[in-house]
Structure formats: C-alpha cells, structure tokens
Amino acid sequence: MGYSAPVATLADVARRAGVSTATVSRIINNSPKPVAEALRERVLAAVAELQFVPNANAQQLARADRTAVGVIVHDVSDPYFAEITRGLQRVATDHGRLVIICNSYRDPERELAYVDLLHAHQTAAIVLAGSGYHDAPITARLDAKLRIYESTGGRVAVIGRHEHAGDAVVPENEPGGYLAGDALYRLGHTAIGVIAGPRHLTTTTDRLAGLRRAARQHGQRLGARQVAYADFDRNGGRAAAATLLQDNPGLTAIAALNDSMAVGALACLRERGIDVPGRMSLIGFDDMPISVDVTPPLSTVRLPLEEIGVRAMSLALREGERDAPLVEHAAARLVLRGSTAAPCDRP
Amino acid sequence: MGYSAPVATLADVARRAGVSTATVSRIINNSPKPVAEALRERVLAAVAELQFVPNANAQQLARADRTAVGVIVHDVSDPYFAEITRGLQRVATDHGRLVIICNSYRDPERELAYVDLLHAHQTAAIVLAGSGYHDAPITARLDAKLRIYESTGGRVAVIGRHEHAGDAVVPENEPGGYLAGDALYRLGHTAIGVIAGPRHLTTTTDRLAGLRRAARQHGQRLGARQVAYADFDRNGGRAAAATLLQDNPGLTAIAALNDSMAVGALACLRERGIDVPGRMSLIGFDDMPISVDVTPPLSTVRLPLEEIGVRAMSLALREGERDAPLVEHAAARLVLRGSTAAPCDRP
DNA sequence: CCCCCTCAGGTAAGCGCTTTCCTGGCAGGC
DNA sequence: GCCTGCCAGGAAAGCGCTTACCTGAGGGGG
Numbered sequence: 001m002g003y004s005a006p007v008a009t010l011a012d013v014a015r016r017a018g019v020s021t022a023t024v025s026r027i028i029n030n031s032p033k034p035v036a037e038a039l040r041e042r043v044l045a046a047v048a049e050l051q052f053v054p055n056a057n058a059q060q061l062a063r064a065d066r067t068a069v070g071v072i073v074h075d076v077s078d079p080y081f082a083e084i085t086r087g088l089q090r091v092a093t094d095h096g097r098l099v100i101i102c103n104s105y106r107d108p109e110r111e112l113a114y115v116d117l118l119h120a121h122q123t124a125a126i127v128l129a130g131s132g133y134h135d136a137p138i139t140a141r142l143d144a145k146l147r148i149y150e151s152t153g154g155r156v157a158v159i160g161r162h163e164h165a166g167d168a169v170v171p172e173n174e175p176g177g178y179l180a181g182d183a184l185y186r187l188g189h190t191a192i193g194v195i196a197g198p199r200h201l202t203t204t205t206d207r208l209a210g211l212r213r214a215a216r217q218h219g220q221r222l223g224a225r226q227v228a229y230a231d232f233d234r235n236g237g238r239a240a241a242a243t244l245l246q247d248n249p250g251l252t253a254i255a256a257l258n259d260s261m262a263v264g265a266l267a268c269l270r271e272r273g274i275d276v277p278g279r280m281s282l283i284g285f286d287d288m289p290i291s292v293d294v295t296p297p298l299s300t301v302r303l304p305l306e307e308i309g310v311r312a313m314s315l316a317l318r319e320g321e322r323d324a325p326l327v328e329h330a331a332a333r334l335v336l337r338g339s340t341a342a343p344c345d346r347p
Numbered sequence: 348m349g350y351s352a353p354v355a356t357l358a359d360v361a362r363r364a365g366v367s368t369a370t371v372s373r374i375i376n377n378s379p380k381p382v383a384e385a386l387r388e389r390v391l392a393a394v395a396e397l398q399f400v401p402n403a404n405a406q407q408l409a410r411a412d413r414t415a416v417g418v419i420v421h422d423v424s425d426p427y428f429a430e431i432t433r434g435l436q437r438v439a440t441d442h443g444r445l446v447i448i449c450n451s452y453r454d455p456e457r458e459l460a461y462v463d464l465l466h467a468h469q470t471a472a473i474v475l476a477g478s479g480y481h482d483a484p485i486t487a488r489l490d491a492k493l494r495i496y497e498s499t500g501g502r503v504a505v506i507g508r509h510e511h512a513g514d515a516v517v518p519e520n521e522p523g524g525y526l527a528g529d530a531l532y533r534l535g536h537t538a539i540g541v542i543a544g545p546r547h548l549t550t551t552t553d554r555l556a557g558l559r560r561a562a563r564q565h566g567q568r569l570g571a572r573q574v575a576y577a578d579f580d581r582n583g584g585r586a587a588a589a590t591l592l593q594d595n596p597g598l599t600a601i602a603a604l605n606d607s608m609a610v611g612a613l614a615c616l617r618e619r620g621i622d623v624p625g626r627m628s629l630i631g632f633d634d635m636p637i638s639v640d641v642t643p644p645l646s647t648v649r650l651p652l653e654e655i656g657v658r659a660m661s662l663a664l665r666e667g668e669r670d671a672p673l674v675e676h677a678a679a680r681l682v683l684r685g686s687t688a689a690p691c692d693r694p
Numbered sequence: 695c696c697c698c699c700t701c702a703g704g705t706a707a708g709c710g711c712t713t714t715c716c717t718g719g720c721a722g723g724c
Numbered sequence: 725g726c727c728t729g730c731c732a733g734g735a736a737a738g739c740g741c742t743t744a745c746c747t748g749a750g751g752g753g754g
Contacts, residue, residue, distance in 0.1 A: 007499045007500075009740055009741085010740060010741060010742095011741090020703065020704045020705075021704090021705095021740090021742090022704060022705080022706095022743075023702090023703060023704075025741070025743085026703090026742095026743095029742085031742095031743090033701095033702080033703090034701080034702070035703080036702070036703090039702090051495045051498075053463060053467050053495070054467055055408070055739085055741070056464070056468040056469070057404045057407040057408045057468065057469055057739090057740080057741090058404075058408050058709090058739070058740035058741040058742090059467075059740080059742080060404040060709090060741090061402070061404045061405050061408055061709045061710065061711085061739090061740080061741070062708080062709055062740075062742040062743080063709085063741085064709085064742095076424070076429060076432060076448070077423070077426075077429030077433045079426075082425075083424060085423060085424060086424045098447075099448075100445075100448075101446075101447075102445075116400060120400050120401055120402065120403035121403040121404065122402065122403070122404055148398045148400070153354075234640075263637070263640050266640065267639070267640060289581070290610070290640070290641075292614070293581075293610050293613065293614060293637070293641050294637075294640050294642065295641065295642030354710095356709095357710060357712095358711090366733080367733065367735075368710090368711080368712090368735095369712080369713075369734060369735080369736095370732090370733060370734075372711070372712060372713085373712090373713095373733090380732085381731085381732070382732075382733080383733090386733085401711075402709085402711070404710080404711090405709070405710035405711040405712090405739090406710080406711055406712075407739090408709090408710080408712090408741085409710075409711040409712040409713080409738080409739055410711085410712065410713095410739085411712095411739085
C-alpha cells in the first residue's frame with residue numbers, strides 16, 4: 001500500500017496476451033476491424049489481470065478527435081450557475097462528453113487562464129457561462145483568446161452578453177428588468193430602490209437598463225441614491241438594502257437584481273420589523289429554486305436557467321460548419337408571488 | 348471563420364525562432380536551465396506570432412508528474428455538495444491544481460465509470476464526495492477500482508462512510524442524528540416522525556441510527572410508520588411529510604435528514620395551515636445557507652460543509668508516504684432556530 | 695496446380711511534447 | 725600556446741497510444 005507499482009501499459013497487455021499492440025488497441029476500442037474471438041478473450045483476460053487502464057493523455061494525443069468540453073462559470077455553488085450547469089451537464093452527458101467545470105470565482109484573469117487551459121487540453125468546446133465585463137482590455141483579451149481557440153477548431157458558446165461574435169444564448173436581462181420595474185410601478189409604487197450587482201458586469205447594467213426604461217415609461221426616474229451596488233450574493237443584498245433604507249426614507253418597494261440579493265434584503269427587512277409586502281414590496285430576479293420557500297415567497301423574474309444551459313451546450317456541440325453564429329434568446333417571465341403588493345397608505 | 352487552421356506546435360515555434368525544440372520547451376516552461384536573453388525574446392515573439400498554446404496532453408504524456416485532481420460528487424447543484432465543492436476547489440486552487448468535477452447524479456455505475464475516467468486521465472488524486480451505498484457488489488467494485496488507482500500512485504480521499512480503507516473525512520452523522528432527536532425529546536415531544544433519505548445511502552442509515560439512539564435513551568422508539576423514506580431533496584421531503592402526517596395523526600415533531608427535505612416539509616406544512624413550531628416542530632440537518640431564510644428559520648444540525656471539503660482536499664494532496672490512513676471527523680453541532688418548540692397542549 | 699485475392703494480424707510511423715545526454719566554443723590555467 | 729573545464733544549446737530518445745500500411749496464410753477460380 002502506498003507503494004507505487006509500475007503502471008501497466010498497452011505494450012504490457014500485448015506481451016502478456018502474446019499479440020501486437022495494434023490488436024490490443026483494436027479490442028479495447030471496439031474498432032470495426034474484426035478480431036478472432038480467441039484473441040479477444042486472451043486480450044481481455046490480460047487486461048483484467050494487469051488491471052490495465054488506458055492512458056487518456058496518450059489516447060488523446062494519438063487520436064485526432066477532441067472529446068471533452070469545458071465550462072467556465074463564476075461559481076458552481078451559486079444557485080444561478082448550479083442550475084445552468086445542470087443543463088449543460090445533461091446535454092454533454094447525453095453526447096457522451098466529459099465536462100470540465102472551471103470556477104473563475106469572478107476573477108477575469110482566472111477566466112482568461114482557464115480559456116488557455118481548456119484550449120491546451122484540446123477540449124472540443126468551451127462554454128462561457130459567466131456575465132460579461134465592462135472592461136475593455138479584459139474583454140479584448142478574452143475575445144482574442146477565444147478566437148485563437150476557434151481558429152484551431154474549437155467551438156465556443158457563450159451565455160449572456162460578451163464582446164464575442166459567435167454562438168450565444170442570451171437571457172433577456174433588459175426585458176426582465178423592465179418586467180420587474182413595470183410590475184412595481186403598476187402596483188402604484190413610485191419610490192423604488194434598486195439593489196444592483198457589481199457595476200462592471202453586463203448582467204447588472206442590462207437589468208438596470210430595463211428597470212430604468214420602465215421608470216421612464218411611467219414618468220419616473222431612478223436617481224443615483226436609489227441604486228445601491230453590491231456583490232451579487234445574499235450578504236451583498238443585505239448590505240445594499242440597509243443602504244437603500246437609510247438613503248431613501250420614503251421607499252415602498254425594492255427591486256433586487258437577483259434572488260440571492262433579494263433574500264438578503266428580506267433578511268434585512270425582517271430584522272428591522274418592516275413587513276413585506278405590507279410596508280415594503282420586494283421583487284427579485286432569476287427565480288432560483290428556494291425563492292418559493294422564503295416568507296413571503298418571492299416575486300421575481302423567472303429565467304429558464306437549466307434550459308439556458310441545455311441550449312448553450314447544444315450550440316457548442318452542434319455539428320457541421322457554422323456559416324453564421326446563432327444567437328438565441330431566453331425569455332424572462334414575470335412571476336408574482338407574495339412579496340409584492342400595492343403600497344399601503346402613508347400612516 | 349470556422350476554418351480550422353493547422354495548430355501551431357512546439358516545432359513550428361522552434362523553426363520560426365531558429366532554435367531547437369528543446370530550447371523552446373525550456374523557455375515556455377521556465378526551466379532552470381539558463382537561456383540567453385536574445386534567444387528567449389526571439390522565442391517568445393514566435394510564440395506570440397504563431398499564437399502557440401502547448402498541447403497539454405502531450406505535456407502530460409512527456410512529463411512524469413500528475414497534476415490535476417478529480418472530484419466525484421452526486422450533484423454540484425445540490426447545496427450540500429456545492430458547499431463541499433467550494434472547499435475542495437479552494438484548496439486545490441491554492442495548490443495550483445486543476446479540478447475536474449464529475450457529477451454522478453447518484454448513479455453508482457456512473458460513479459464507477461468516473462473513477463476509471465479520472466484514473467485514465469492520470470489525475471493525481473480523486474476525492475469521492477458522495478455518500479456510501481448499502482450495496483455490496485457496487486461497494487466492492489468501487490473499492491477495487493480505487494485500489495487499482497492507488498496502486499498506480501493515485502491518491503484517494505473519501506468524504507463519508509465508504510468501504511474503502513484510506514484517508515477520509517467523515518461527518519458525524521450518527522452523533523448529529525442523536526443531537527436532533529435528543530433536542531426534540533428534551534423539548535417534550537414523544538410523537539416524532541422522521542423524513543429519511545434513500546435507504547441505500549449510508550448517510551441516511553447513520554443519521555437515522557443517531558435518531559434511534561436518542562429515542563431509546565428517552566425511553567421511546569421509532570416505529571416503522573414514523574419513518575418515511577424519500578429522495579434527498581425538496582420534493583422528497585414534501586411528499587414524505589404528507590405521508591407522515593397521514594400515518595401519524597398525533598405527530599408533534601418532524602426530523603428531516605437534510606435541510607432540503609426539511610424545506611419541502613415546511614412547504615407541505617404551510618399549505619395545510621399547520622403552524623411551525625406552534626403545532627409542529629421541525630428540525631433539519633446540514634445547515635445549508637438558505638436555512639436561515641425560510642420562515643420560521645430552520646433548527647438544524649450543522650455540518651461544516653465547506654471545511655469538510657477543505658480537509659478532504661488537504662488529505663488528498665498531502666505529501667509524503669502515507670504509512671497509515673488518516674480518518675478525520677467533522678463535528679455536528681446543534682443549531683436551534685425558530686422551527687422547534689415544546690409541543691403545545693392538546694387542544 | 696498455380697495464381698491472385700482476401701483478410702486477420704503485425705509493423706512501425708507518428709501524435710507534440712520533455713529531458714537526458716552530447717557537442718562545440720570559449721575562458722582560464724600552466 | 726595547448727589542454728582542461730564549463731556551459732549554452734541541440735540531437736534524439738522516449739512518453740503510451742492509434743492507425744495507415746504491409747505481410748503472409750488460406751481459399752477459390754481458371
């Protein structure tokens with residue numbers, strides 16, 4: 001134990017079975033070339049005895065085909081990406097592909113490094129699942145790396161808005177933002193606060209743009225104090241809610257740019273004894289699985305996350321020459337649950 | 348576009364720079380062997396011009412060292428595994444290791460296949476994060492495959508109880524179950540129902556065993572009707588809660604064997620207008636991040652999930668000969684929040 | 695009865711790197 | 725001035741497979 005025995009190779013198996021390596025290779029790969037049954041059995045026996053496991057690197061090198069696919073997400077443990085990943089995985093597995101999941105942890109440099117890494121590993125495709133950045137140098141470098149990868153035969157599909165011309169499935173972030181805003185204004189709210197994600201993410205700006213459009217259409221506008229930027233997670237939402245409350249005494253509704261933040265906001269509101277939706281309406285974005293289980297259940301804008309994953313992987317894996325890039329949109333849908341209501345009369 | 352240019356190789360770079368492949372290799376790998384500055388620049392320029400990205404498979408094959416590590420989980424999108432994975436990733440990244448995440452989707456056959464796959468890819472270590480199975484043939488095959496992998500120099504660390512002698516970090520499932528049961532009995536409950544996970548998972552039986560021990564100690568016992576088995580997720584919990592309610596009219600408390608199921612049970616209870624904890628106490632297990640955000644906040648048994656991941660990866664990556672396997676325990680801790688209370692007097 | 699075709703199986707040339715070992719040029723010492 | 729030692733750089737041998745091509749034996753037809 002702990003003693004590292006010499007690894008059995010194809011050649012060992014061949015020697016043991018008294019055949020050539022070519023024959024062994026054909027047998028373990030179910031090559032179409034016919035092989036006598038007796039030989040096959042001898043070889044299989046040798047494989048078992050030597051506990052031979054073919055070296056995948058050597059196989060990859062010798063074969064021409066690329067088989068694995070890479071996925072770059074911000075963080076799999078974030079429910080948003082977890083859902084998308086589930087969809088990605090499903091399709092990849094159905095195609096018999098191994099998926100390599102890379103977490104960039106929202107670090108653009110790491111994202112770049114992962115593109116190179118997946119390129120180096122000869123993956124057949126890369127799916128970029130994170131939001132795009134408002135950062136020209138990074139964006140340009142990313143695009144360049146993806147192009148190089150594509151020029152060597154790799155396929156790329158991105159989720160969301162990226163400065164990369166190619167296959168993409170883009171969630172309707174702007175329309176979704178509009179839906180959330182419109183719902184709130186229609187209910188009669190006029191003093192609305194927004195909990196936004198990091199400024200440099202396109203997801204943030206797109207959703208926010210939708211919200212602003214709704215405001216405009218209802219003759220309102222979102223002032224600087226009405227928008228609090230924070231991290232796209234529960235703690236970010238909680239902190240942003242506190243800021244918003246402090247800066248906008250008359251607030252009657254809050255729109256959070258994702259559900260995690262909304263849940264954080266809910267916690268903040270609960271601590272302060274502010275009834276939702278009695279004294280404050282709250283709407284989220286994404287419709288993560290747990291959103292129905294908080295109290296009150298969260299009104300939100302639903303994005304078909306798993307489906308987005310499915311479609312992105314399908315694009316990445318689609319056959320044939322791609323004359324023109326395919327851009328699919330994933331519809332946002334308003335889901336009204338218990339956390340939104342008309343504003344109460346001022347007491 | 349879409350036109351697959353011939354991929355630049357090390358040899359191309361060497362030719363372009365007018366040096367040997369050995370020199371290029373040394374430069375791009377920062378080999379300790381000194382190289383004249385002029386050459387280095389020429390080579391780097393050629394690398395950039397040709398957009399050379401080294402073939403990782405060829406590198407792996409030529410080098411002796413194994414660098415990536417593999418992780419096999421049931422499902423990354425399950426919060427339980429998402430948390431563990433976060434810990435695993437962090438440590439691996441700190442060690443500069445690429446992590447390959449494999450989702451078995453709770454299919455033992457797929458788990459076996461992934462062990463082979465990770466073996467084939469020459470990963471330095473495999474971390475098995477899912478629960479063990481009560482299924483002798485599967486268990487034996489898994490153990491055999493892991494042994495073979497280890498005999499070739501691979502390192503293995505498992506999380507939870509598996510029939511594999513080796514490094515492990517095992518969550519205190521039995522003690523945790525005891526903690527949950529004891530808390531309920533101490534509050535005065537005597538009619539307790541249990542929402543259990545799949546019978547064939549060791550996690551289920553271990554937690555249940557703890558619960559039974561608590562019952563015994565309080566002069567009670569858990570009858571067959573008091574235990575409902577279901578899938579380890581929200582829907583499973585919801586269905587199981589309904590069954591329990593139907594079969595046990597006098598029930599005053601429910602222990603769910605994980606938080607997802609507890610959340611499902613909560614939904615069931617809410618639908619039926621059964622107040623928690625007024626008419627029914629509820630306790631979960633794991634303490635997932637969202638457990639504080641449901642209403643009432645969930646009492647539960649906390650497992651340090653991310654830490655478990657950290658420790659498992661540290662074990663897998665530890666240096667040196669491993670004379671004896673290291674088995675670490677991860678302590679379960681009772682966390683009482685709002686979903687548990689003394690039983691109300693019968694109305 | 696011989697020739698040629700067929701086909702199972704083997705031979706060997708890579709796949710794209712790393713690394714050991716070797717070479718040739720230069721400086722320093724006697 | 726010649727020999728030794730040192731060092732930058734190159735030649736080439738693999739790493740463990742796959743596969744195009746070759747070989748030799750057996751069978752059928754003329």
